[in-house]
Amino acid sequence: MADIHIEEFYKDAAIALVQLYNAFPRRVNLFVEDIAGPDEPDEFGLHSKRHMACFGTLLWLAEEGLLRYVDTIRQEALDQAVLTQRAFVRLSSPASPDLHEENNADSSQDLPPAIREDFSTHIHMLRNALRSGSSAKISRVMQATFFRDRSDH
Known part of the structure; x- marks a missing residue:
């Protein structure tokens, strides 16, 4: 696969789903840094493209019905995330x-x-x-x- 962002998407999604499965049925916070690695926001407080891609992956998994969460913690994590029944x-x-x-x-x-x-x-x-x-x-x-x-x- 030539598209590195798609490979990163699959890896981020896989890590998140395994973390949630390992905690199931408890709700846990899913931190982007635990999935994509450490990130230092720039001088304007903006995260890297890699960090935002991982955060986007987590939101996409929720939109597609694979996980639920209560809220976001800025752009750092999903608060009280859990797998859906389908996942x-x-x-x-x-x-x-x-x-x-x-x-x-x-x-x-x-x-x-x-x-x-x-x-x-x-x-x-x-x-x-x-x-x-x-x-x-x-x-x-x-x-x-x-x-x-x-x-x-």
Whole structure:
């Protein structure tokens, strides 16, 4: 993928969704700096384009019905954010077998069925993709998780 801003969007969205899944069902503050890294506003108090792109990603996730929040904390964070039912169910559901095979470095055939089932979920695929650090892998998993199969509407 040549568009770096799209790769950053997928990574920011993935990190935010994993943070919210890890806290679910508690409401938590989602800080842009925890997702995109530290940012120093300029002499006019304006954040960098990178910071604002991450903040925009969080707002977009809310607009698309993947998370809810009570308010924004300036342009620093979302206050009391939580996954929506749709996002929680999607992240908890099994990924397609082709995505599982492509992203599975574990030899999960030797594992008990319950653990094998956990390893086949979208959230597990997303965590593995983030751990790998591969922008291409993160993009593929995000697309497969939220953007390819729109039948869950």
